[in-house]
Amino acid sequence: MNTISEYSLAAVLLVIKLFTLSMYVPVDGENPVITAVIFTIMSLIKLCTLIPLFYCAKKQGGYAALSGRFKAFGCIFFALGAAGLAAAVSDLLSTAIESVYPDRYTKFSITLIFFFICAYIASMGIKGFSRCSAGALFVILPLMLFVFYQMRGALLNDRLNFYADRPLPLINQTVKNLLEYTVDYFIFFGLLPYLKGSPSRAAGIYICADIIIVLLVLLTSASVMGSFWDNSGYIFFALSFSTFGSVIDRSDGIYLAISSGAAIICGSALLIVLKDSLNFFNGAKDKNILLISAAALTAICVFADNLQLSSQRLITPICLFSAAVLFIISCISAVRIKRIDVMKNERTAQS
Amino acid sequence: MKRIYYFLIIALFSLIYFNNGAPPEIADRIMIHAVGIDRTQHGYNVTMQVFSPSGTGSDTAIDPSLPNVSLVSGKGITVNDAMKDCIIKLGGNVFLGQNRMIIFGKSIDLSKKDDIFGYFLASSDTFMNVDCAMAENTAAEILSVPIPGSAISSEKYPDMIEAAAADGRCLKTTFLDVIDSLESHDIAVILPIFSKTQKQTEGKSSDSAEGKESGGDEALPESELEIKNGALIVGGRARAQLTYEQMGIAGMLNGMGEYIRTEIKYDGVSRTKTFKLRSREVNVTRSGDDIDIYITCRLSPKDAQIFHSKRHDHNADMEAVKLLEKKSQALCDQLCAADSPELLNADLYLKRYFPSLYRQNKDDLDRLYKNISYHIKYM
Numbered sequence: 127m128n129t130i131s132e133y134s135l136a137a138v139l140l141v142i143k144l145f146t147l148s149m150y151v152p153v154d155g156e157n158p159v160i161t162a163v164i165f166t167i168m169s170l171i172k173l174c175t176l177i178p179l180f181y182c183a184k185k186q187g188g189y190a191a192l193s194g195r196f197k198a199f200g201c202i203f204f205a206l207g208a209a210g211l212a213a214a215v216s217d218l219l220s221t222a223i224e225s226v227y228p229d230r231y232t233k234f235s236i237t238l239i240f241f242f243i244c245a246y247i248a249s250m251g252i253k254g255f256s257r258c259s260a261g262a263l264f265v266i267l268p269l270m271l272f273v274f275y276q277m278r279g280a281l282l283n284d285r286l287n288f289y290a291d292r293p294l295p296l297i298n299q300t301v302k303n304l305l306e307y308t309v310d311y312f313i314f315f316g317l318l319p320y321l322k323g324s325p326s327r328a329a330g331i332y333i334c335a336d337i338i339i340v341l342l343v344l345l346t347s348a349s350v351m352g353s354f355w356d357n358s359g360y361i362f363f364a365l366s367f368s369t370f371g372s373v374i375d376r377s378d379g380i381y382l383a384i385s386s387g388a389a390i391i392c393g394s395a396l397l398i399v400l401k402d403s404l405n406f407f408n409g410a411k412d413k414n415i416l417l418i419s420a421a422a423l424t425a426i427c428v429f430a431d432n433l434q435l436s437s438q439r440l441i442t443p444i445c446l447f448s449a450a451v452l453f454i455i456s457c458i459s460a461v462r463i464k465r466i467d468v469m470k471n472e473r474t475a476q477s
Numbered sequence: 478m479k480r481i482y483y484f485l486i487i488a489l490f491s492l493i494y495f496n497n498g499a500p501p502e503i504a505d506r507i508m509i510h511a512v513g514i515d516r517t518q519h520g521y522n523v524t525m526q527v528f529s530p531s532g533t534g535s536d537t538a539i540d541p542s543l544p545n546v547s548l549v550s551g552k553g554i555t556v557n558d559a560m561k562d563c564i565i566k567l568g569g570n571v572f573l574g575q576n577r578m579i580i581f582g583k584s585i586d587l588s589k590k591d592d593i594f595g596y597f598l599a600s601s602d603t604f605m606n607v608d609c610a611m612a613e614n615t616a617a618e619i620l621s622v623p624i625p626g627s628a629i630s631s632e633k634y635p636d637m638i639e640a641a642a643a644d645g646r647c648l649k650t651t652f653l654d655v656i657d658s659l660e661s662h663d664i665a666v667i668l669p670i671f672s673k674t675q676k677q678t679e680g681k682s683s684d685s686a687e688g689k690e691s692g693g694d695e696a697l698p699e700s701e702l703e704i705k706n707g708a709l710i711v712g713g714r715a716r717a718q719l720t721y722e723q724m725g726i727a728g729m730l731n732g733m734g735e736y737i738r739t740e741i742k743y744d745g746v747s748r749t750k751t752f753k754l755r756s757r758e759v760n761v762t763r764s765g766d767d768i769d770i771y772i773t774c775r776l777s778p779k780d781a782q783i784f785h786s787k788r789h790d791h792n793a794d795m796e797a798v799k800l801l802e803k804k805s806q807a808l809c810d811q812l813c814a815a816d817s818p819e820l821l822n823a824d825l826y827l828k829r830y831f832p833s834l835y836r837q838n839k840d841d842l843d844r845l846y847k848n849i850s851y852h853i854k855y856m
Contacts, residue, residue, distance in 0.1 A: 242487050244497055284732050284759070285657075289828035289835065351605075351653060353660035368605040368653060417486075 130320050132328035134256040137263050138395060139310050139332040139426065140339070144266055145388035146307035148362040148381065149218050153299050154357045157290050158348035161300050162341050168304060172311065173333050178456035179315075180293045180326040188462055197406065203451065204316055205403035209423065210444045211309055212396040213437040216240050216427050219389040223382065226363050237427045244393035245420035248401065249413050252320045255398060259391050264360070266384050270339075273369060274346055284347065285352040308445045309392065310336075316399035317346050332359055337420065502566065506572040510631035514556055514593065515582035515797055521592070523559035523744060524617040526631045527567065528575070544602025546631060548621060557596040573602040578634040579609045579652060580616040580671060583687050587666070588713030597652065606651040608635045611708040613672035622673055622702055633702075641704050645725035645738035645751050646709060654733065661824055663817040664713045664841045667727055669704045698790040711817045719808075723791045726805050727812070729754050730772055730853070731822050736779065739801050743793045750797035752776035761830040766848045770826055773854045776801075802855045809851035 150162070220236035247258050253386075290296040311334075318325060347361045350368050358364035366381040401415045407413075430437055511526040527548040564571045579597075587593065597603040612619040624633045628673030641647030647669045658666040671755025705726035709717040719727065738751040755775040762769050776795050812820050823846060827835040838845040 179532065228601070239487065246484075284822045284825045284829075285834070287825060287829035289832045291836065291839070352657035354653065354656045367601075367603070464643070 128252055128320065129322035130252055130256045132318075132321065132323040132325070133331065134260060135314075135321055135328040136331040136335065138256060138259040139314060139392065140335055140389045141259050141262050141388050142310050142313055142395065143269075143332075143336050143339065144320070145215075145219075145385060145392045146309060147340060148360070148363055148385035148388065149222055151303075151309060151359060152356045152361065153303050154356055155291065155296060156300055156303070157288065157296065158344050158355050159286050159288055160290060160293075160296065161304070162344045164297060164300050165304055165340055165344070166337055166458070169299070169333050169337050172308075173329060175453045176325070176329050176456070178453070178460035179318075180324075180329075182456060182463055183325045185467065198333055200256070201403040201406040204237075204399055207444055207448045208316065208396045208400035208403065209293050209313055209419075210437070211312060212241070212244075212393055212400065213427050213430070214421055214439075214444070215309065215389060215392050215396065216423070217431075217437040218441070219385065219437075220431075222360055222363075222385070226360065226378075227382070233431055234428060237424060237431065239395060241397075241420035241424045241427075243390055244397050245416040247390060247394040248397040249416050251412075252317075252398065255391075255394055257306075257387040262391055266387065269384065269417070270343075270381055273380070274342060277346055277350060277369070281349050283349050285349055296425060305446060306442045308322075308449065309396075309441065311452070312445060312448045313392070313395045313399065315448075316396065316402075319402070322447075346409045401409045501725075506785070507567050508572045510575055511578040511580065511620055511634060512573075512576055513580040513620045514559075514585060515611065515612075515615045515617055516584045517588065519554070520552060520554040521556050521559045522550060522552050522617065523556060523563055524620050525549060525563050525567075525632045526620050530803050543694060548617075555592040555595065555598075557592075560596045560630050573586070573600055574604065576602075576604070576607055577631050579607055580619055580634070581611050581668065582615045582617075583607065583612060583708075584713060585611075585715075586713045587655065587659065587710060588664050590656075594656065594659075594727060598656075603652070605656070607639050609652055609655050609668055609825075610634065610638065610704075611668040611710075613670055618673060619671045619702065624702065634671070637671075637704060639669045639704070641669070641721070641732060642725075643736055645736035646721040647704050648724045648728035648734055650733070658819075659713075661819050662839075663711055663819045665709075665711045665819045667719065667724060667816040668708045668710060669724065669818060670706050670718065670753070671702055672705050672770070673700050674703060685802050698778070708822070709816055711820075716816065722804070723808050726801070727809050727820060729757075729774065729780050729818065730805065730809070730851075732757065736750075737739060737776070737801060738796055739804065741793065741797045741800055743796055744789075748793070749780075750794065751779040752794075752798070752801070753779045759826060761826050763834070768827070768831070768849045769852060770821075770823065771852045773856065775856050798855045803854055805853040807852070809853060813849055813851065814848070818846050818851075821851065823849050 152158070196243040216237055217233075219240065220231075220233040223231050223236055224233050247255055250258070314325075314329070314332075319329060343362070345367070347358070347365045348355050351358050351361075351364060355361070362381055362385065363378060369377045397416055397419060400419055401412055404415050404419070405412070427437065497768070508528040509525050510528055513523070513524040515522045523547070526546040527549055528545065530545055535653045549563050549566055551559045551566060553559035553562050553566075581587070583595070638647055638649050642649045650665050650666060650668050655666055655668075658664055706721060707719040707727075708715045709719055722739060725734060725737045729737045736751060737754070738749055740747060740749050742748075753776065754779050757775075758773045760771045760773075764769070776798060778790070809821060812818060813823075818824075823840070824835070827845070834845070
């Protein structure tokens with residue numbers, strides 16, 4: 127009963143992707159059309175790395191490698207990853223909002239509130255959390271589509287091209303930049319125990335929608351901002367500052383609401399993963415674990431902020447390391463399942 | 478642990494969150510509606526139109542018969558310093574988020590981007606799609622012209638540009654377009670020019686029945702603003718002027734405009750014809766060193782056609798389209814030869830169609846641009 131469907135999981139991941147999209151900052155000299163192409167290729171590679179997982183799910187419905195003695199390792203891995211990413215997500219959001227609205231919001235105040243709101247949503251259980259995500263998605267997407275519809279006259283204009291002064295270094299930089307925003311891979315694996323249906327369907331729906339949304343945002347912002355795109359800072363907010371009077375007088379408020387709401391969903395997902403991992407080591411109630419985790423993470427982030435330590439740097443290494451480990455574990459699981467299958471078939475043939 | 482504890486903690490922290498620098502109320506803000514930037518001997522002079530409701534004591538707070546703005550000016554070595562000078566004079570919470578217009582003086586040099594645009598790019602209140610224009614002389618002169626007839630005087634500037642652009646008489650250039658042009662090799666952009674004209678009207682002698690003094694025949698000076706021409710900016714400085722017809726043509730060819738107009742004489746009658754752009758196709762070919770850019774536009778007539786036969790109007794439209802084609806070709810040849818083909822997106826087309834050629838010649842683009850020619854076709 128504590129399960130969600132493939133569509134719910136896809137909705138959760140899409141909201142998380144909207145958060146990472148709202149935090150995207152291009153590097154100097156980046157070409158948005160090249161970024162769009164590289165992102166599409168990386169998404170398809172991401173889908174391919176999930177093939178061993180799909181095989182495992184089809185045969186046995188989970189990881190064979192994470193049962194028994196490997197479960198402790200898995201829980202430590204997910205606990206550390208979730209805690210690190212939650213701190214990094216909070217830092218990312220608070221830094222972005224403070225830089226866009228320096229007179230109104232401070233990192234300290236955003237960090238104080240962020241984890242407790244995430245803990246509250248996580249305390250609703252997986253069903254409540256997925257309902258929140260679906261609700262957020264149904265509100266966010268029409269708003270974004272409405273604003274983009276008003277900019278339709280400016281789309282796909284002469285400003286789009288594949289030109290780069292030095293193509294190979296630019297591709298290298300763009301790939302590194304895009305890897306900073308891959309927290310969805312970790313969360314996908316973290317929420318798999320709650321998935322009732324097929325992970326391949328969830329991943330397929332999510333990646334298709336992901337590619338469409340990201341291409342829309344990248345190409346719209348590139349069409350509107352032209353060569354200023356790579357200096358525009360947070361492209362989401364820069365795009366909102368280019369819509370004065372088109373439909374909504376100040377759509378930057380809408381974008382702030384979208385990025386904050388999506389960040390809370392992302393933080394809640396990470397707290398759910400952290401709570402499940404810590405549950406393995408102690409039998410405490412979920413709500414207690416969530417409240418203590420929220421308090422601990424808040425304290426760590428505020429402390430790190432006072433020491434001017436940025437936890438945003440944790441995102442890329444955690445995402446890369448966790449993706450590599452999860453992929454290897456998926457492959458190991460798939461090989462083990464295949465070997466067990468072969469041995470079963472041999473025994474059946476002998477008998 | 479009950480969920481009530483979550484609420485209590487969130488509520489407690491919310492108190493800190495919302496008490497920490499709450500934003501000022503809208504009524505306490507000083508709203509800037511238009512900004513003018515002039516270059517002076519010692520730096521820059523910034524003139525701002527500040528919202529100042531003039532209906533105090535009347536039924537409505539805003540009296541539409543009055544401009545409802547006041548002027549503030551400041552000086553500085555950079556625009557940033559001049560803006561701060563203005564803000565110091567105004568005091569209070571200055572809000573630039575309602576700014577509708579940036580007008581540059583004739584003597585401005587847009588290539589000094591840090592000096593001029595630093596303030597706007599650093600401020601989170603600046604909207605990137607505010608309209609930009611140039612003044613015939615100084616921006617301060619244009620902003621000091623009172624324009625009654627709407628709630629706020631400065632709403633008239635973008636409305637005038639919008640109306641002229643919809644008639645093919647003007648090119649709407651936003652702040653983003655100006656910033657975008659700064660990244661190009663030639664720093665080329667077209668800005669509509671606001672100019673001030675003095676009109677005088679004859680006034681009749683007034684009736685003394687109400688005790689008013691009779692004034693006899695008096696000339697009533699009436700100041701007006703108009704958009705006559707466009708400033709051709711190359712290298713950051715105004716180099717030449719385009720007529721309003723040429724502005725419309727340039728806007729349509731480079732994708733920034735949708736309408737185009739011309740005056741023709743058909744059947745012995747002079748008339749103007751306005752067309753709307755339906756589609757624009759661009760193709761670029763190269764033969765040796767020569768680069769040919771073919772632009773094909775499909776137009777549809779915009780004017781109402783009631784009192785003539787369809788055949789008559791169709792023939793008149795075809796005449797107008799042929800004339801427009803000739804004028805467009807002449808304009809393209811002029812811009813390529815004397816000014817900058819980047820005004821017609823030549824650099825973007827080269828990057829798209831021949832990126833390696835552009836990369837090889839990016840240190841000597843003038844030599845590359847000399848071999849570019851445009852071929853215009855209207856259908």
